[in-house]
Amino acid sequence: MSQNANDLAALRIDSPPATLREIALDRMRRAIINGLFEPGARLVERTLCEQLGVSRSVIREVLRHLEAEGLVEMLAKQGPIVARLEWDDARQIYEIRASLESTAVADCARTAADGVKSRLRQALDELDRTSRQQSPQGILDATTEFYRIIFESGGHNIAWDIVSRLNSRISRLRVMTLSTMNRTTTGPAQIRKIFAAIERNEPEIAAEACRTHVQAAAAIAKELLANTR
Amino acid sequence: MSQNANDLAALRIDSPPATLREIALDRMRRAIINGLFEPGARLVERTLCEQLGVSRSVIREVLRHLEAEGLVEMLAKQGPIVARLEWDDARQIYEIRASLESTAVADCARTAADGVKSRLRQALDELDRTSRQQSPQGILDATTEFYRIIFESGGHNIAWDIVSRLNSRISRLRVMTLSTMNRTTTGPAQIRKIFAAIERNEPEIAAEACRTHVQAAAAIAKELLANTR
DNA sequence: CGTTGTATTATGGTATACCAACATACGAGC
DNA sequence: GCTCGTATGTTGGTATACCATAATACAACG
Numbered sequence: 360m361s362q363n364a365n366d367l368a369a370l371r372i373d374s375p376p377a378t379l380r381e382i383a384l385d386r387m388r389r390a391i392i393n394g395l396f397e398p399g400a401r402l403v404e405r406t407l408c409e410q411l412g413v414s415r416s417v418i419r420e421v422l423r424h425l426e427a428e429g430l431v432e433m434l435a436k437q438g439p440i441v442a443r444l445e446w447d448d449a450r451q452i453y454e455i456r457a458s459l460e461s462t463a464v465a466d467c468a469r470t471a472a473d474g475v476k477s478r479l480r481q482a483l484d485e486l487d488r489t490s491r492q493q494s495p496q497g498i499l500d501a502t503t504e505f506y507r508i509i510f511e512s513g514g515h516n517i518a519w520d521i522v523s524r525l526n527s528r529i530s531r532l533r534v535m536t537l538s539t540m541n542r543t544t545t546g547p548a549q550i551r552k553i554f555a556a557i558e559r560n561e562p563e564i565a566a567e568a569c570r571t572h573v574q575a576a577a578a579i580a581k582e583l584l585a586n587t588r
Numbered sequence: 589m590s591q592n593a594n595d596l597a598a599l600r601i602d603s604p605p606a607t608l609r610e611i612a613l614d615r616m617r618r619a620i621i622n623g624l625f626e627p628g629a630r631l632v633e634r635t636l637c638e639q640l641g642v643s644r645s646v647i648r649e650v651l652r653h654l655e656a657e658g659l660v661e662m663l664a665k666q667g668p669i670v671a672r673l674e675w676d677d678a679r680q681i682y683e684i685r686a687s688l689e690s691t692a693v694a695d696c697a698r699t700a701a702d703g704v705k706s707r708l709r710q711a712l713d714e715l716d717r718t719s720r721q722q723s724p725q726g727i728l729d730a731t732t733e734f735y736r737i738i739f740e741s742g743g744h745n746i747a748w749d750i751v752s753r754l755n756s757r758i759s760r761l762r763v764m765t766l767s768t769m770n771r772t773t774t775g776p777a778q779i780r781k782i783f784a785a786i787e788r789n790e791p792e793i794a795a796e797a798c799r800t801h802v803q804a805a806a807a808i809a810k811e812l813l814a815n816t817r
Numbered sequence: 818c819g820t821t822g823t824a825t826t827a828t829g830g831t832a833t834a835c836c837a838a839c840a841t842a843c844g845a846g847c
Numbered sequence: 848g849c850t851c852g853t854a855t856g857t858t859g860g861t862a863t864a865c866c867a868t869a870a871t872a873c874a875a876c877g
Contacts, residue, residue: 427656
């Protein structure tokens, strides 16, 4: 590989100017995840056109994508609504997360090199910081980053996609459960336990700590869902 | 609940006349899964319009859906192609399946009532039958049904959706691995082992047998992918 | 003969037009 | 006043039109 080849590689244009559809998809997804649209709210196509300033073609394609992601539900003969979340769905999502995350965590504990460990420590520090200043969004981002490192480091990007997609469906619960967990216990104790096991390369212990963490979140979520009704 | 109420319930219209989009989605998905379109093949929208006899709006919405499912890839500035499958993707898919299926199988072994067991036995008989007559499609259908019962019986429909979607991405491998496994070993020995453990309500053993089964499939798939190159 | 500029074509991105089904409101007839 | 029918509006489903860009072919020029 010559210097010349490197220079040429640097020329490559890799950020294709986003299409309206991609922008709209991103906006809509965020809007739903952030709760800008209530679960069950109707998503009238022509209204969305005005709100986003694009044509119905674009909106409809975005809706198809979000439908496949499970963020939007299509009621036959009535049109699209923001997906609602029953406890039974949430329960299943937490179960699946427990499976996938504990597997990834164990894998990470088995193979993690120093580089990964230090990146994890960084994420954990960030979590501590945001946790002390009671910033829900910050806690969520830091926790997400912690897990992202675990999945990516083990080459589990497909599992990460699945987990991310599932998390987006429980976004509303997630921000509350995470805040609760970081308020009641002494900070992010459970995450720290996971990290400690990874650092000492103890897969079984790490996986078990992870399962505990997810189950705790599920328990809190169940409470929340019961109270909201 | 009066007889009257029952009669009224029977009046309910529950099969909304499928839209063109739903039909087209189904057809396209099958076409890709069955290999009618080669992986990597371009999916030119106007061509598909003629082939399916619908407008581009419909085709494009279907493509968005399939894109989100991972069956179609969008190359920026070049349009959609049938998703290709690298071994690294297949590897991950088998790993995820191992996690989710073994969890579901353990759950099933823990809780399965007689009704579930007899339905599983039925599926197993069907698998024996199709296996004896070397029918690849029959083997695939029977195996799918076996797992479907396991997931549905435990209330794991979301996990089942995920597994189904992943399986559709490895459909080509799947039909070959299943045939191979049912040819080399004495019939569906591994599936039978899973069933036996479920029947005796032994979750750990059932889960382990399931993991073995998936790992064996992955090993064969790896061979296949290596040879195809 | 090759290089460069230009016309043509193929194709995806976006907007718009039209229709059918369902819902709502209103008015005629009893 | 109640019922039914009709007009009107809302909204999703589908088709089509138009544009921009990238690739290709071709021609002109050196």
